[in-house]
Amino acid sequence: MSAPVLTEQAIPPVAPATTKRSSWYAYLRQPTVALSVLVLLVMVLMAVFAPLIADEPSGAGPDVLQPPSGAHWFGTDDLGQDIFAQVVWGTRTSLVIGLAASLIAIVLGTAIGLAAAYFRPIDAVATVITDVMLALPTLPLMIMLAAVVSPSVGTLTLIIGFFAWPEVARLIRSQGLVISAMPYIDGARVLGASGWRIVTREILPAVVSLMIVSVLLTASRAVISEAGLSFLGLGDPDAWSWGRILLNAQRSGTIAIAWWQTLFPSLAILLLVLAATLAGLRFNDTRDPRRNGG
Amino acid sequence: MVRFVLSRALKAVLTVWIAITSTFFLLRLLPGDPTTLMVEGDMTPEMQAALLKTYGLDRPLWEQYVSYLRELVQGNLGISFRQIQPVTDIILDRLPWTLLLAGSAFVLTVAVGIPIGVTAAVNRGKWLDRALQGFGISANALFVPSVAILLLVFFGAQLGWFPIGGAIDPDTRGVGAYLSLAHHLVLPVLSLILVQLGPYALTLRTNMIEVLGEDYIRAAQARGLSARRRVWKHGLRNAILPALTLMGLQLGTLVGGAVLTETVFAYPGVGRLIYEAVGQQDYPVIQGAFIMLAVTVVVANALTDMLYAVLNPRIRL
Numbered sequence: 001m002s003a004p005v006l007t008e009q010a011i012p013p014v015a016p017a018t019t020k021r022s023s024w025y026a027y028l029r030q031p032t033v034a035l036s037v038l039v040l041l042v043m044v045l046m047a048v049f050a051p052l053i054a055d056e057p058s059g060a061g062p063d064v065l066q067p068p069s070g071a072h073w074f075g076t077d078d079l080g081q082d083i084f085a086q087v088v089w090g091t092r093t094s095l096v097i098g099l100a101a102s103l104i105a106i107v108l109g110t111a112i113g114l115a116a117a118y119f120r121p122i123d124a125v126a127t128v129i130t131d132v133m134l135a136l137p138t139l140p141l142m143i144m145l146a147a148v149v150s151p152s153v154g155t156l157t158l159i160i161g162f163f164a165w166p167e168v169a170r171l172i173r174s175q176g177l178v179i180s181a182m183p184y185i186d187g188a189r190v191l192g193a194s195g196w197r198i199v200t201r202e203i204l205p206a207v208v209s210l211m212i213v214s215v216l217l218t219a220s221r222a223v224i225s226e227a228g229l230s231f232l233g234l235g236d237p238d239a240w241s242w243g244r245i246l247l248n249a250q251r252s253g254t255i256a257i258a259w260w261q262t263l264f265p266s267l268a269i270l271l272l273v274l275a276a277t278l279a280g281l282r283f284n285d286t287r288d289p290r291r292n293g294g
Numbered sequence: 295m296v297r298f299v300l301s302r303a304l305k306a307v308l309t310v311w312i313a314i315t316s317t318f319f320l321l322r323l324l325p326g327d328p329t330t331l332m333v334e335g336d337m338t339p340e341m342q343a344a345l346l347k348t349y350g351l352d353r354p355l356w357e358q359y360v361s362y363l364r365e366l367v368q369g370n371l372g373i374s375f376r377q378i379q380p381v382t383d384i385i386l387d388r389l390p391w392t393l394l395l396a397g398s399a400f401v402l403t404v405a406v407g408i409p410i411g412v413t414a415a416v417n418r419g420k421w422l423d424r425a426l427q428g429f430g431i432s433a434n435a436l437f438v439p440s441v442a443i444l445l446l447v448f449f450g451a452q453l454g455w456f457p458i459g460g461a462i463d464p465d466t467r468g469v470g471a472y473l474s475l476a477h478h479l480v481l482p483v484l485s486l487i488l489v490q491l492g493p494y495a496l497t498l499r500t501n502m503i504e505v506l507g508e509d510y511i512r513a514a515q516a517r518g519l520s521a522r523r524r525v526w527k528h529g530l531r532n533a534i535l536p537a538l539t540l541m542g543l544q545l546g547t548l549v550g551g552a553v554l555t556e557t558v559f560a561y562p563g564v565g566r567l568i569y570e571a572v573g574q575q576d577y578p579v580i581q582g583a584f585i586m587l588a589v590t591v592v593v594a595n596a597l598t599d600m601l602y603a604v605l606n607p608r609i610r611l
Contacts, residue, residue: 139550256451266440
């Protein structure tokens, strides 16, 4: 599940002095980053072109519980459905929910984090709410809500996105506090800029790169959350998902026999989340002037 | 000391109250409300009305909330829709198993994480340190059911070293029962430790490196204290505190992991109960399980904070 790989201390308050193009180049030239971006690209292509790669799995087939072969690359399940096709179609669900939920969390988290960082009265309330939400067990909370609404890609996105914002808000707030205290913010205030203008025009641009990192890390957590809910039977019944493939293995009691049914979706989750996490963490390192000697 | 404990307890109560209140209203404002879930299609309108009246769902929202809170304070979480039995009894039956599982994972993660983190910090850049960094980052990508299934298939089904499900062999008595308990616990606990250990040990390593660069460590060196004493007595005592806070923050994740692990291993805790209740759409059990887990996590977090205050040499209570 999620761990706070990005701590508040790890964030440099100052943007690097290098030009945009050279810092992107330096970022992409690292082998781990290149590999992660490649994995993410392959996943996106798989999601977009799923219908061209494999037929959507449905119904029962004659080849039941076949190990991986030339005809079925990842084997088949107890209904004779092709696991490779399930994994390919599952990529769609994971990516869509991961990205959309992460965008919801980023928008909410940034708005709340920046408001808390600049407007003192909001800070007290926002911090209490953020602390309460961070203190609660998120998975049981999401289970409870998903069980009541009928789970679909849309409702799962909303539920996951809504419970992922507190960590974003905390990161954005802590950097927003540093920036609010900088002299140029005082300068803007002296010149008569409104609070809204200062937050959107002066502070927001300074946290954009932190937002990019947050998108990647929040999306990783959202993918894991979606897989967990689907594994517990709270996924979209009309969409394939990696968690659902594992649930099918669990329900049909084939876990101990058909290793291919659990291995391939597990690898898909691991690869996607690892790639997104590494890309996010390295991006954060690249921005860090202390590491770049500048 | 009394004042600190009281204020921390008050914060815990406030957290639980906010959680209960917001989820109560959120659940009743959502489109698929509990009445539609509970009422079967083939019931007559009179039967539906009678059923709603039995559960008090026909009264105004505000009244429902007040009576819900009143019942909750008395430890009443309502009646299960499927097994006609109080939710509190059902959950209290299962909670000890989850506490055993999550508690064992918590203690073992700390016990194993400390030596690994400290050793990696002392031998910076060596193989253990590098392995820990890789492990710490990739642990973020580990999906609990995947890890649990891998352990189950390999150590349970293939090698046959450990049981593949359940919590205890009912035929065992006395010492044998405890051994059976421990035997069944190994794989579920290991699944949780594998996911928790990396980030924990990595945090400890980072803190330790910072602490070992402090002036008082150099002063201890100048006084002629042995390296072992400097690291394990003076350094660790300060490095362990932020790691303890992290562990407190991770409790929610740990409980979420326990829910998934229990499902894989058919371990009879609250997590497995949630999985069963989801399949039966037993809505009061799901809500009750969330409340009990939330209370557990909040209380454990408060206790961790109190432990922090006791251990911190800078705070004298």
